[in-house]
Amino acid sequence: MxxxxxxxxxxxxxxxxxxxxxxxxxxxxxxxxxxxxxxxxxxxxxxxxxxxxxxxxxxxxxxxxxxxxxxRETTDIDDVPAANFSSSATHEDNLALKDLSLALSRLPADQREALVMVVMQGMSYEALAEATDCAVGTAKSRVFRARRQLEAWMTGDLPSNDKLRIKVKALRDAIDARQRKGESYEDLLID
Known part of the structure; x- marks a missing residue:
């Protein structure tokens, strides 16, 4: 080739x-x-x-x-490209994908990059380490932390830190209230 x-x-x-x-x-x-x-x-x-x-x-x-x-700036992606999906998703699937997209966008850049390269592209940890100029252990750790964080966000697990747990609960309550009113809540998710 x-x-x-x-x-x-x-x-x-x-x-x-x-x-x-x-x-x-x-x-x-x-x-x-x-x-x-x-x-x-x-x-x-x-x-x-x-x-x-x-x-x-x-x-x-x-x-x-x-x-x-x-x-010294980047911009946010609003949605995952529809071409990545092989069939039309149900409404529930669309909501889950939007939640996943939002959760992915909130991951630290190094974890998001590692997760995408290993999970979506099938890259080995060794190739990821070489491509990102880090140790293989660091590459594995980034993918592990990204997966763990996404799982916690997607399953609704609250953090063990009490102050953070209170903030997360307040944020969820505010999002639920806006959703019931049919209002947008994405501004609540911006740091």
């Missing part, structure tokens, strides 16, 4: 990673384009036989970090 064929083959995975980093579709597409341009200009530095996927993911991540340092 030629270098260009490998680049084309990895584009969908780069788009997913970029979306998990930027949380904005247009910014994700720009990030992928910039990363591919960087990879093409650095083609001579790629060593055939090494992990091309990890190399490309690292280029994309480094480009994101570089852009972030320049801008």
């Amino acid at each position: 030629t270098f260009h064929d490998q680049v084309i083959a990895i584009l969908p995975k780069l788009r997913v990673q970029a979306l998990s980093l930027t949380r904005n579709r247009a910014a994700a597409e720009d990030l992928v384009q910039d990363a591919v341009c960087n990879a093409l200009s650095a083609q001579a530095s790629f060593i055939p036989g090494t992990n091309f996927s990890a190399w490309m993911h690292r280029i994309l991540r480094n480009r994101f970090i570089s852009d972030l340092r320049k801008r």
Whole structure:
């Protein structure tokens, strides 16, 4: 497989990673384009036989970090792309997906990125560690913490910290009250 064929083959995975980093579709597409341009200009530095996927993911991540340092801002994603779902979801499924999307957006960026790369893209912990320039144990820990936090948010488990538990209960009560009135509650979820 030629270098260009490998680049084309990895584009969908780069788009997913970029979306998990930027949380904005247009910014994700720009990030992928910039990363591919960087990879093409650095083609001579790629060593055939090494992990091309990890190399490309690292280029994309480094480009994101570089852009972030320049801008010092990111924007939120409002929803998960409908194309990711194979069939029409029921109303209940749509609510669950919206809750999951919201919970994913609230995860720390490093945990969200690790979870997306391992769970959605099927990347190994070793490849994740290489792509994000961290130890394998750190990569595993990020995925574990992200999964644990998502599970707690999605199942409604309250934190053990009393002050935090009181805040979470008050937030849930406020959300429930607004939902009963048919009002939006997303402003309550912004830090």
